[in-house]
Amino acid sequence: MSDVPTITTIAQRAGVxxxxxxxxxxxxxxxxxxxxxxxxxxxxxxxxxxxxxxSLKSRRSNQVGFAIADIGNPVYLAMIREIQPLLKxxxxxxVLHSTNVDAADEIDVLRGLGERYVDGLIMIPLRxxxxxxxxxxxxxxxxxxxxxxxxxxxxxxxxxxxRKGVRLAVEHLHQLGRRRIGFxxxxxxxxxxxxxxxxxxxxxxxxxxxxxxxxxxxGDFYRPEGARAAARLxxxxxxxxxxxxxxxxxxxxxxxxxxxxxxxxxEEVAVASMDDTDLxxxxxxxxxxxxxxxxxxxxxxxxxxxxxxxxxxxxxxVVTVEPRLVIRASTVGEEGP
Amino acid sequence: MSDVPTITTIAQRAGVxxxxxxxxxxxxxxxxxxxxxxxxxxxxxxxxxxxxxxSLKSRRSNQVGFAIADIGNPVYLAMIREIQPLLKxxxxxxVLHSTNVDAADEIDVLRGLGERYVDGLIMIPLRxxxxxxxxxxxxxxxxxxxxxxxxxxxxxxxxxxxRKGVRLAVEHLHQLGRRRIGFxxxxxxxxxxxxxxxxxxxxxxxxxxxxxxxxxxxGDFYRPEGARAAARLxxxxxxxxxxxxxxxxxxxxxxxxxxxxxxxxxEEVAVASMDDTDLxxxxxxxxxxxxxxxxxxxxxxxxxxxxxxxxxxxxxxVVTVEPRLVIRASTVGEEGP
Numbered sequence: 305m306s307d308v309p310t311i312t313t314i315a316q317r318a319g320v321x322x323x324x325x326x327x328x329x330x331x332x333x334x335x336x337x338x339x340x341x342x343x344x345x346x347x348x349x350x351x352x353x354x355x356x357x358x359s360l361k362s363r364r365s366n367q368v369g370f371a372i373a374d375i376g377n378p379v380y381l382a383m384i385r386e387i388q389p390l391l392k393x394x395x396x397x398x399v400l401h402s403t404n405v406d407a408a409d410e411i412d413v414l415r416g417l418g419e420r421y422v423d424g425l426i427m428i429p430l431r432x433x434x435x436x437x438x439x440x441x442x443x444x445x446x447x448x449x450x451x452x453x454x455x456x457x458x459x460x461x462x463x464x465x466x467r468k469g470v471r472l473a474v475e476h477l478h479q480l481g482r483r484r485i486g487f488x489x490x491x492x493x494x495x496x497x498x499x500x501x502x503x504x505x506x507x508x509x510x511x512x513x514x515x516x517x518x519x520x521x522x523g524d525f526y527r528p529e530g531a532r533a534a535a536r537l538x539x540x541x542x543x544x545x546x547x548x549x550x551x552x553x554x555x556x557x558x559x560x561x562x563x564x565x566x567x568x569x570x571e572e573v574a575v576a577s578m579d580d581t582d583l584x585x586x587x588x589x590x591x592x593x594x595x596x597x598x599x600x601x602x603x604x605x606x607x608x609x610x611x612x613x614x615x616x617x618x619x620x621x622v623v624t625v626e627p628r629l630v631i632r633a634s635t636v637g638e639e640g641p
Numbered sequence: 642m643s644d645v646p647t648i649t650t651i652a653q654r655a656g657v658x659x660x661x662x663x664x665x666x667x668x669x670x671x672x673x674x675x676x677x678x679x680x681x682x683x684x685x686x687x688x689x690x691x692x693x694x695x696s697l698k699s700r701r702s703n704q705v706g707f708a709i710a711d712i713g714n715p716v717y718l719a720m721i722r723e724i725q726p727l728l729k730x731x732x733x734x735x736v737l738h739s740t741n742v743d744a745a746d747e748i749d750v751l752r753g754l755g756e757r758y759v760d761g762l763i764m765i766p767l768r769x770x771x772x773x774x775x776x777x778x779x780x781x782x783x784x785x786x787x788x789x790x791x792x793x794x795x796x797x798x799x800x801x802x803x804r805k806g807v808r809l810a811v812e813h814l815h816q817l818g819r820r821r822i823g824f825x826x827x828x829x830x831x832x833x834x835x836x837x838x839x840x841x842x843x844x845x846x847x848x849x850x851x852x853x854x855x856x857x858x859x860g861d862f863y864r865p866e867g868a869r870a871a872a873r874l875x876x877x878x879x880x881x882x883x884x885x886x887x888x889x890x891x892x893x894x895x896x897x898x899x900x901x902x903x904x905x906x907x908e909e910v911a912v913a914s915m916d917d918t919d920l921x922x923x924x925x926x927x928x929x930x931x932x933x934x935x936x937x938x939x940x941x942x943x944x945x946x947x948x949x950x951x952x953x954x955x956x957x958x959v960v961t962v963e964p965r966l967v968i969r970a971s972t973v974g975e976e977g978p
Contacts, residue, residue: 311648311663322659326648367758375721375737376919381713384739397749399758400712400737402721412734421704421736421758527919556923582713582864586893588925 318345368396368609369422371413373430375402377525377553378581380428383450383602387426390606394613396423405430405494414439417447424613426450426605430494446612448605452495460608461622462601466496466578469594469627470503471510473548473576476592476629478511480636482546482574485513488533488558489550490525497522500550500578519544523554530557538565538573546574546635552583555591559634574635589633597625646686655682705733705946706759708750710767712739714862714890715918717765720787720939724763727943731950733760742767742831751776754784761950763787763942767831783949785942789832797945798959799938803833803915806931806964807840808847810885810913813929813966815848817973819883819911822850825870825895826887827862834859837887837915856881860891867894875902875910883911883972889920892928896971911972926970934962 315322318341327334328342368391372380388398399422403409410429414436417425424446429436432453440447440459448460477485487504490497505515518541523533530549534557538544547562549555555577559569567573569589577584580595604623612618652659655678664671665679705728709717725735736759740746747766751773754762761783766773769790777784777796785797814822824841827834842852855878860870867886871894875881884899886892892914896906904910906926914921917932941960949955 312660322663323649326659326663365758367753369736375712376715376718378713384712388739388741397738397746397753399706400739401734402725402737404725409734416704416734421702583923586920586923 314342314345314349317349318342365420365423366396367399367422369399369401369413369416369425369427371401371403371410371425371427371429373403373405373428374525375400377551377579378583379551379579379596379598381582382598383605386599386602387606390603390610394610407431407433407435411435411439414443414447417443417445420445424448424609426609430496432495446609448609448612450601450605452499458620460605460612460620462604462608462625463622464596464601464625464627466499466596466627467503467506469578469596469629470500470548471507472627472629473578473592473594474504474507475511476631476635477546477548477574477576478513480546480570480574483513484519484541484544485546485548486519486521486537486541486544487548487550488530488537488554489520489522490554492522494525496525497550504548523557525551525553527553527557527560530554531560532557534558534561538562538567544573546576549575549577551579552577552581552587552591552593555593555634556583556587559587559589559591570633570635570637576635580630584630584632587634589638592632592635593630594627595630596627600625646683651679651682651686654686655679702757702760703733704736704759706736706738706750706753706762706764708738708740708747708762708764708766710740710742710765711862712737714888714916715920716888716916716933716935718919719935720942723936723939724943727940727947731947744768744770744772748772748776751780751784754780754782757782761785761946763946767833769832783946785946785949787938787942789836795957797942797949797957799941799945799962800959801933801938801962801964803836803933803964804840804843806915806933806966807837807885808844809964809966810915810929810931811841811844812848813968813972814883814885814911814913815850817883817907817911820850821856821878821881822883822885823856823858823874823878823881824885824887825867825874825891826857826859827891829859831862833862834887841885860894862888862890864890864894864897867891868897869894871895871898875899875904881910883913886912886914888916889914889918889924889928889930892930892971893920893924896924896926896928907970907972907974913972917967921967921969924971926975929969929972930967931964932967933964937962 311322311325315325320338324338325342328339391398401413426448428450450462452463453461489500492498492501508515521533521537523529547558549558562569562573569575577591577593580593584591584593648662652662657675661675662679665676728735738750763785765787787799789800790798826837829835829838845852858870858874860866884895886895899906906912914928914930917930921928921930
């Protein structure tokens with residue numbers, strides 16, 4: 305490693321004390337002549353003015369991280385499309401982390417905050433563990449969480465009312481005369497899975513419909529798992545006349561199964577979904593889906609982070625985005641809404 | 642900045658020389674007792690063992706970058722799904738950069754290599770400018786390029802034979818009896834756009850079909866632009882009986898238009914595409930699409946980068962992945978291949 309320039313070799317080359325090199329590289333007040341000698345020695349030795357040295361000096365790496373659970377889920381795309389230009393305009397490069405729903409990966413990304421690779425982080429944890437909360441509290445850089453976090457968590461937070469979103473979908477299906485409304489959900493130990501599960505039961509109760517456990521299947525938030533869960537549900541409940549899917553990927557899987565089973569959508573089975581991603585308009589028939597305001601949530605998260613980066617300490621803020629139902633052919637047929 | 646721990650304050654706290662602190666933080670041989678005193682002083686002062694200091698020491702930031710043109714194009718997903726686990730197994734965190742086809746953003750990412758945010762970079766530039774080539778040559782960390790680069794570019798390179806891919810699609814449409822085969826391409830000043838354009842002409846010539854400029858439209862590699870280009874083409878050539886689209890997003894736009902125009906796919910217009918992304922099986926009818934081996938290209942790129950990170954200098958390597966045609970209903974109908 306002797307070829308690696310160090311503060312010692314720079315000091316020798318510049319003919320100044322190691323303390324002077326340290327002061328210069330750490331951006332502390334130094335005589336101009338000393339600073340120039342140190343900097344040219346550093347250049348001559350090929351010393352890389354490194355991110356952390358600059359972040360100690362300028363407090364900026366000029367990068368902001370966005371940690372998402374599944375790069376394959378376009379719900380995050382709508383967020384990225386809002387976040388990236390806002391950050392870029394403020395002089396920050398966006399770096400994405402796909403954690404594959406792995407809490408350990410999320411913790412690793414949070415740990416990266418201490419290493420100053422990024423000046424701030426936007427994160428959408430599917431599960432919020434105690435370890436997450438510890439890292440949030442100890443974080444050396446601003447964090448914005450998209451999704452629900454326990455009250456009093458010391459981070460800026462953007463959330464939506466997914467319970468209301470589920471209610472909008474169930475009420476829509478009910479208005480269409482559907483009474484056997486199945487529900488295909490993701491894991492119940494995830495924040496969205498738990499919220500959607502509770503909301504589905506609430507919505508039925510609000511409409512005076514009985515809660516039938518046979519009508520509920522749990523898979524995962526991906527297309528193949530959604531297809532398998534939908535197949536189990538349709539096999540078990542032949543008279544099912546509607547399906548609510550916890551996200552668009554699950555709904556794609558459900559459409560695959562219904563097509564295979566030759567069940568007409570929506571005539572025999574109306575299908576509604578959540579997230580209103582690009583996939584909702586790629587699918588055939590196009591999916592009625594509840595928009596949880598992904599674009600708005602992304603914009604709000606970027607604005608909160610930039611505000612925090614600009615103004616430092618202030619009380620954490622919570623921004624809530626309202627869901628809305630987007631009606632398409634999968635519930636009302638090709639003639640459309 | 643006085644609260645920021647520096648090598649000087651650590652030396653004072655540890656009661657050792659600044660040179661000793663420097664040696665410890667730079668991982669140079671030091672007496673064990675000195676090292677432990679320096680490290681505990683650093684801890685007590687909340688000194689962040691920072692990325693660049695560690696990279697000077699261990700030469701590792703433990704991050705690898707993957708720079709892609711459009712996070713909204715699932716062609717990159719298949720690559721990420723291969724790259725991420727390989728890197729993770731080797732102890733690297735993957736960070737994604739979406740450059741939105743902006744060469745300046747790509748250059749900015751390349752510049753980031755010098756700052757040691759990442760130990761290596763995998764990049765898919767849509768355009769390779771002179772600035773790119775300069776940065777490739779000057780890069781302080783390993784780069785793997787997926788896509789075509791000029792001969793002799795000093796980087797590891799993974800490519801596919803997109804010309805052969807186009808030929809496979811055109812020959813398939815020809816075998817189906819189609820003779821008026823339209824082509825909807827992306828910008829001709831992009832590497833893939835230029836290659837596909839030349840390949841379409843070659844393929845027609847190889848089949849003894851005339852090249853009719855009326856049958857070619859250029860838009861961009863996105864769904865709305867693809868729809869507009871397809872609409873122009875279909876409007877201009879009413880007897881068109883097949884459409885080749887330069888990627889799946891363009892094909893989705895073409896299917897939107899054909900549905901609107903009530904042209905039956907494939908009976909009246911057969912549609913073939915390229916990239917064979919997840920979207921090909923979401924679309925209705927499912928898209929016949931040429932796989933350019935995205936998964937294989939991703940795996941090869943990760944393996945080349947890890948090999949380079951492990952073994953340093955060696956001659957640049959080129960890995961070529963063969964395309965293959967995946968036949969679905971958009972060309973052969975619902976009965977399938």
